[in-house]
Amino acid sequence: MNVEIKNFKRCDLITLSGRIDSESSPKLEKELGKLTENDHFKFVLDLEKVDFMSSAGLRVLVNVQKLCKKYNRGEIVLASVPKNIFSALDLAGFTSIINIFDETTEAVGHF
Numbered sequence: 443m444n445v446e447i448k449n450f451k452r453c454d455l456i457t458l459s460g461r462i463d464s465e466s467s468p469k470l471e472k473e474l475g476k477l478t479e480n481d482h483f484k485f486v487l488d489l490e491k492v493d494f495m496s497s498a499g500l501r502v503l504v505n506v507q508k509l510c511k512k513y514n515r516g517e518i519v520l521a522s523v524p525k526n527i528f529s530a531l532d533l534a535g536f537t538s539i540i541n542i543f544d545e546t547t548e549a550v551g552h553f
Contacts, residue, residue, distance in 0.1 A: 483516030
């Protein structure tokens with residue numbers, strides 16, 4: 443998995459590619475943890491180039507979402523989610539707790 447981070451005035455854009463599984467999810471958690479330690483709590487995760495996301499990746503999303511929403515500091519939103527990953531998110535009930543946008547620019551504009 444590759445992680446690319448761009449900082450904007452109102453949020454951080456995290457572009458992910460590859461597989462998010464039990465092997466790579468600690469890297470994602472570490473990168474997001476660095477951002478939250480620096481008081482960044484508004485994230486757009488661009489999943490357009492993600493091939494696969496396991497339950498370990500979903501766990502990272504839930505944990506970071508809880509941290510971001512604590513005290514109304516921010517949230518994670520997803521953009522350009524592939525159909526197979528959207529199906530997994532929907533099946534797990536994530537579509538009700540995480541905002542999902544069709545395009546990255548729309549997601550960044552959310553903030």
